[in-house]
Amino acid sequence: MTDQMQWAHAISTRPSLEAAVNEVVESATSSLKKSADLGLVFISSAFASEYSRLLPLLAEKLSVPVLIGCSGGGIIGTNNFGKAEELESTPALSLTLAHLPGVYLETFHLTDDELPDLDSSPDAWIDLIGVPASPTPHFLLFSASFSSGANNLLQGLDFAYPKSVTLGGQASGSGFDSKIALFCNDRLYRDGVLGVALSGNIILETIVAQGCRPIGKPLQVTKSDRNVIFELDQQIPLGVLRDLVASLSETEKTLAQNWLFVGVAMDEFKQELQPGDFLIRSILGVDPTAGAIAIGDRIRPGQRLQFHVRDAQTSAEDLELLLQRYQNEHNPQQGAVAALMFSCIGRGTGLYGKPNFDSSLFQEYFQNIPLSGFFCGGEIGPVGGSTFLHAYTSVFGICRQA
Structure with missing residues (x-):
């Protein structure tokens, strides 16, 4: 044996x-x-x-x-x-x-x-x-x-x-x-x-x-520099985020105000993205003037991302x-x-x-x-x-x- x-x-x-x-x-x-x-x-x-x-x-x-x-x-x-x-x-x-x-x-x-x-x-x-x-x-x-x-x-x-x-x-x-x-x-x-x-x-x-779940829909980064995103689907990121938050339920709005993250899709070619397909990164800050969003990792044009929220149930x-x-x-x-x-x-x-x-x-x-x-x-x-x-x-x- x-x-x-x-x-x-x-x-x-x-x-x-x-x-x-x-x-x-x-x-x-x-x-x-x-x-x-x-x-x-x-x-x-x-x-x-x-x-x-x-x-x-x-x-x-x-x-x-x-x-x-x-x-x-x-x-x-x-x-x-x-x-x-x-x-x-x-x-x-x-x-x-x-x-x-x-x-x-x-x-x-x-x-x-x-x-x-x-x-x-x-x-x-x-x-x-x-x-x-x-x-x-x-x-x-x-x-x-x-x-x-x-x-x-x-x-x-x-x-x-x-x-x-x-x-x-x-x-x-x-x-x-x-x-x-x-x-x-x-x-x-x-x-x-x-x-x-x-x-x-x-x-x-x-x-x-x-420990996160996606909200909204996947978006493509169309302009970025290192860890700062300047365009999502050729739109100003902060505007995209504001429209997304406005569309959420009151419960999800509260989560988005306190526990909002970005999920970066790891497979560039996968069409139907699921939990586990994203690398979750923190949002480090926003630039109200330019409407840009900084995240806790490098990001390049062409990558897809989706906003995520987190709580105990999620x-x-x-x-x-x-x-x-x-x-x-x-x-x-x-x-x-x-x-x-x-x-x-x-x-x-x-x-x-x-x-x-x-x-x-x-x-x-x-x-x-x-x-x-x-x-x-x-x-x-x-x-x-x-x-x-x-x-x-x-x-x-x-x-x-x-």
């Missing part, structure tokens, strides 16, 4: 870091019953003053070749009853151990000044990461901040590893100036991007729930639609052994008014699949075949043996 991939998850809410470490290590190691090849650790910002103690405490109790993780404003983990919990604003520690036969692991830590420029060849990125393009690696990334370098890294990985899946998130804290931490083996980092490449006998699939419906679509295209139970969840700190209880919403909905479709992750300051996941940084998003990674 061939050796099978196994994952074990543990979570602790003990306020003592020593007690929390002891609890998760004991629980995860006893559940795994195999040698661990990979450890993922996520620690809540309630322990911010003790981040430097985490890795030494784990090293006393745990031996694993690759251990990687970060801090989060909230922690997501699976309890002893197999139920996922989203623990926000409370001390929490999550540990995942994975037995990964036939999987090759390589960690890396990069800062902005180490990255090749975007005109470099794929070989420059492959040399930097230290991982060949074949067998296809998949990447978990944890970032200290989302600088232009992080965006360039995602573009570089997509360029050099076109068949790879990349997901993860930005380490977060409990406030704007909170301390964050990235952990790799025996090292603690406060900057850059930390990653692990998983190559070989592993498949990583994603669900990226951006976010819930968006995730359920994507879960149903995944279920129709795959058998969620067939070979899936674990899942990772990287969710925006703007979701959770603050959005839904109750805890564990996204994780509970996910587990309705992926029964008995353990889940772990954290609440991010920004999320990493693919849309339309390219990898992006997101906001207000829940990114799920489903792990299975190849």
Whole structure:
């Protein structure tokens, strides 16, 4: 009988870091019953003053070749009853151990000044990461901040590893100036991007729930410069938007005033656009004089976009639609052994008014699949075949043996 991939998850809410470490290590190691090849650790910002103690405490109790993780404003983990919990604003520690036969692991830590420029060849990125393009690696990334370098890294990985899946998130804290931490083996980092490449006998699939729904109709960008739109369907964008808002119901008008976004169509040729076909971006501002609209990404003439709104119901419906679509295209139970969840700190209880919403909905479709992750300051996941940084998003990674 061939050796099978196994994952074990543990979570602790003990306020003592020593007690929390002891609890998760004991629980995860006893559940795994195999040698661990990979450890993922996520620690809540309630322990911010003790981040430097985490890795030494784990090293006393745990031996694993690759251990990687970060801090989060909230922690997501699976309890002893197999139920996922989203623990926000409370001390929490999550540990995942994975037995990964036939999987090759390589960690890396990069800062902005180490990255090749975007005109470099794929070989420059492959040399930097230290991982060949074949067998296809998949990447978990944890970032200290989302600088232009992080965006360039995602573009570089997509360029050099076109068949790879990349997901993860930005380490977060409990406030704007909170301390964050990235952990790799025996090292603690406060900057850059930390990653692990998983190559070989592993498949990583994603669900990226951006939590918005379209209003109005798709429009073509007919004049733009970098991230500023000057014409939509050869009309002044602000005028188009005002006409759209005037046509909405009172409920939707309120949403548009508070939670208005732009969805950029990722497939230039697809006629019938659906949820999941758009990359959601924030509206950064408007120029009342020129009638231009600035958005949180570059946009070029010829691209199509559609205005979107967001609220708790929309976010819930968006995730359920994507879960149903995944279920129709795959058998969620067939070979899936674990899942990772990287969710925006703007979701959770603050959005839904109750805890564990996204994780509970996910587990309705992926029964008995353990889940772990954290609440991010920004999320990493693919849309339309390219990898992006997101906001207000829940990114799920489903792990299975190849």
